[in-house]
Structure formats: structure tokens, C-alpha cells
Amino acid sequence: MWQELASVPIPFDAAGEVSVVLSPGSRIGPHGWVGIVLLGGAAIVTAPSEETAGRIRRVFAELPDDKLTDPEEIGKVLPIGEVLGPFALAYVTNDGFRAAAPPAGLRVEEVPGYFDLGDLEQVAGPEDALEAGLDELSSPAFVVRVDGQVVAAAVYYEWPDGVASVSVLTAPAWRRKGLSRATGSAAVKHALAQGMLPQWRTRSAAAKKVALGLGFTELGTHLSVELL
Incomplete structure (x- = not known):
């Protein structure tokens, strides 16, 4: 790829x-x-x-x-100007994947087709929303709702050669409850079922921890730099 x-x-x-x-x-x-x-x-x-x-x-x-x-x-x-990254690059196959379920009383819902996650991005804030990049999706959205509001979501974007780059985002009030892991697990399971290779590309230590919990192996790093 x-x-x-x-x-x-x-x-x-x-x-x-x-x-x-x-x-x-x-x-x-x-x-x-x-x-x-x-x-x-x-x-x-x-x-x-x-x-x-x-x-x-x-x-x-x-x-x-x-x-x-x-x-x-x-x-x-x-001499460098702006930079993008570095992003950790992690991957998982069927053999290494460790699925995760949502907390008791909650469920991950698969929403086919385009799904507007703008409300969740607004609650999460511009920095976290940009990091997650949920608008770049070519998969169903995998969401957890509480009282009708989406509090966590995962999607993946299809990169070349059958790579599925997974993104997750959780509302601040619902973090550290296993929701990123549960929604991410659903997205990874869906990608593997399509014969794709899930990729986790992130700058976030918390997101990297989620990926490792799902069985991803960190294999490298991606960086883009503007040379002056």
C-alpha cells in the first residue's frame, strides 16, 4: 500500500x-x-x-x-516548516484480533451508508475530531447511543490494496469506559470480514492503547514534512 x-x-x-x-x-x-x-x-x-x-x-x-x-x-x-505526524502504524489480522464488547447495558449499532457524526465531533472538540477524521469513511458507522445521542463511534476508510484505516472517537464524558475499544472492535471485525487488512494510524497515545488492546501490532511510523 x-x-x-x-x-x-x-x-x-x-x-x-x-x-x-x-x-x-x-x-x-x-x-x-x-x-x-x-x-x-x-x-x-x-x-x-x-x-x-x-x-x-x-x-x-x-x-x-x-x-x-x-x-x-x-x-x-x-530546515522544515509544517509537519503532519508522526503517526504510529499498527496492523492486525484475523489470527491476532481480540474482539471487545461494550459495557453492560450498552450496544454497538451498525449504521449502513453515510452517517453524519457532526454532533459527536462538536462535543469532542476540533482537535480530537481532526485526529479521528470520522468524515473520511467508506464503511458503515459503528456507534453507541445514550438517550438517542451518539457518544462513541468508529469507522474505517478504504486505502489502496485492501487496507482499512480505522478511526474512533468518544465524547469526553464517556471516555475510559471501553467504548472506543468496543466501537473500534466492531469496525475491525467488519473490515476483516470483507477480506481487508485493518490499519490503526494515530498520534494519540490513548488511541494506540485501544489498538494494542484489540490485538494490533505496531510496525512503524508515518511522517510528512514541509522542507523549506
């Missing part, structure tokens, strides 16, 4: 290796930015120009593996 998003042929080499390629059309990050994906200790990097690619090759050859997606460390050796 990440190789397809790079938009040009690029290999994930052995652990510790960094592949840098010129790709103005890369979808790993915003147009004109540098996209970096670290998986299993190997990294691929897309650059918008040959000059940028050359700079990255020189600098990244000296960076340790665990610093390749660290904006602070990259900023010490290259």
Missing part, C-alpha cells in the same frame, strides 16, 4: 536501509512535501524534487533508524 501511495517504484530494503525517490505525485504526504514511512526498520522517502531528494539522501544516511520519523531530530539537520 505504501509503495503504491509513493506513486513511483520504490522498495522497502533491509532493516536500517533508507530508499529515497523523486516523486512529485506522491500521496504519502501533501503535495510538495516529503513523505516518510518507516516499517520494520526500513524506510521509504518520497521527495518533490531531485534537489530535495539529494539533500535527504545526504542527511538521512547519518540519522539512526529511530530518528527518521522524529520531526525534532530532522529539524536539527534540515
Whole structure:
């Protein structure tokens, strides 16, 4: 999937290796930015120009593996502007998936088709709503309602090559009650039933904890940077 998003042929080499390629059309990050994906200790990097690619090759050859997606460390050796990430990348298969049920008295409801989750996003606040990205869905919505109001939801967005990127969001008053895990579990179960590979991509330590509880394994990191 990440190789397809790079938009040009690029290999994930052995652990510790960094592949840098010129790709103005890369979808790993915003147009004109540098996209970096670290998986299993190997990294691929897309650059918008040959000059940028050359700079990255020189600098990244000296960076340790665990610093390749660290904006602070990259900023010490290259002039950078805005950044997106780093996002932890975790995945799960049928064999590793650990389903979770909602708390007693509550149920997860599957709502087919487009479902407006704007009220939940407003309650959660703009920062958490942006992190969750519930508007980017290509799945049913999996929701928990209390007194008719949605207090937690999970969806997934279909990425290339059958990857289902899962997102969860819970209203602040209902957090730490297992609702993110329950709705996320329903979304993951649905994606696996479609033959897809669930992905959990997040900057949030709390969301990462939910993913690990469902059996996801963290395999890498994704970062996009604007090079000045």
C-alpha cells in the first residue's frame, strides 16, 4: 500500500536501509512535501524534487533508524516548516484480533451508508475530531447511543490494496469506559470480514492503547514534512 501511495517504484530494503525517490505525485504526504514511512526498520522517502531528494539522501544516511520519523531530530539537520505526524502504524489480522464488547447495558449499532457524526465531533472538540477524521469513511458507522445521542463511534476508510484505516472517537464524558475499544472492535471485525487488512494510524497515545488492546501490532511510523 505504501509503495503504491509513493506513486513511483520504490522498495522497502533491509532493516536500517533508507530508499529515497523523486516523486512529485506522491500521496504519502501533501503535495510538495516529503513523505516518510518507516516499517520494520526500513524506510521509504518520497521527495518533490531531485534537489530535495539529494539533500535527504545526504542527511538521512547519518540519522539512526529511530530518528527518521522524529520531526525534532530532522529539524536539527534540515530546515522544515509544517509537519503532519508522526503517526504510529499498527496492523492486525484475523489470527491476532481480540474482539471487545461494550459495557453492560450498552450496544454497538451498525449504521449502513453515510452517517453524519457532526454532533459527536462538536462535543469532542476540533482537535480530537481532526485526529479521528470520522468524515473520511467508506464503511458503515459503528456507534453507541445514550438517550438517542451518539457518544462513541468508529469507522474505517478504504486505502489502496485492501487496507482499512480505522478511526474512533468518544465524547469526553464517556471516555475510559471501553467504548472506543468496543466501537473500534466492531469496525475491525467488519473490515476483516470483507477480506481487508485493518490499519490503526494515530498520534494519540490513548488511541494506540485501544489498538494494542484489540490485538494490533505496531510496525512503524508515518511522517510528512514541509522542507523549506
